[in-house]
Amino acid sequence: MPMHPQRKQRLMLVAFIVVFTSVAIGLMLYALRGNINLFYPPAEIAAGKVPQGASIRAGGMVVPGSVQRGTDDLSVTFRVTDYQAELVVSYSGILPDLFAEGEGIVAAGVLDEQGVLQATEVLAKHDENYMPPEVADALAQSAEASSTDYGQGKTPE
Numbered sequence: 001m002p003m004h005p006q007r008k009q010r011l012m013l014v015a016f017i018v019v020f021t022s023v024a025i026g027l028m029l030y031a032l033r034g035n036i037n038l039f040y041p042p043a044e045i046a047a048g049k050v051p052q053g054a055s056i057r058a059g060g061m062v063v064p065g066s067v068q069r070g071t072d073d074l075s076v077t078f079r080v081t082d083y084q085a086e087l088v089v090s091y092s093g094i095l096p097d098l099f100a101e102g103e104g105i106v107a108a109g110v111l112d113e114q115g116v117l118q119a120t121e122v123l124a125k126h127d128e129n130y131m132p133p134e135v136a137d138a139l140a141q142s143a144e145a146s147s148t149d150y151g152q153g154k155t156p157e
Contacts, residue, residue: 039106041138046085050111058087058117059106059135067101080105082135082142089117096124104135 003011039057040050050056063086066079075092078101089107099105099122109119 042087043084098124
């Protein structure tokens with residue numbers, strides 16, 4: 001039994017829409033694949049859970065006394081901690097005005113073979129009450145993991 005011409009035309013239109021949409025979604029995912037940079041706290045980086053050479057974001061508190069500035073250029077090296085591990089960050093450029101030791105930051109870049117984050121961007125908090133959500137979550141998880149059990153009579157030392 002032959003298919004009615006109008007039904008055949010509708011079927012072709014639906015097939016075209018499905019194929020076109022699939023191709024468009026596939027191309028978008030392929031284009032976004034290289035732009036994805038996931039957030040990792042220093043503890044996960046130290047544990048080796050980060051793919052080397054991948055674009056990532058890392059954050060935490062800048063370790064006081066760790067900032068070393070270049071003498072003849074804009075390079076700066078500093079350490080970031082989530083209170084479980086530390087990560088060395090190397091950056092060349094102008095740091096945000098609110099960048100300071102003991103304050104929260106997020107750095108985006110690539111992790112090199114020595115475990116140093118070669119940052120292409122450094123973001124600092126914008127007021128005394130704000131901390132990037134990723135940093136706040138990482139610090140909260142770090143505090144939970146390293147805290148003692150107070151419910152059984154133990155007290156902090």
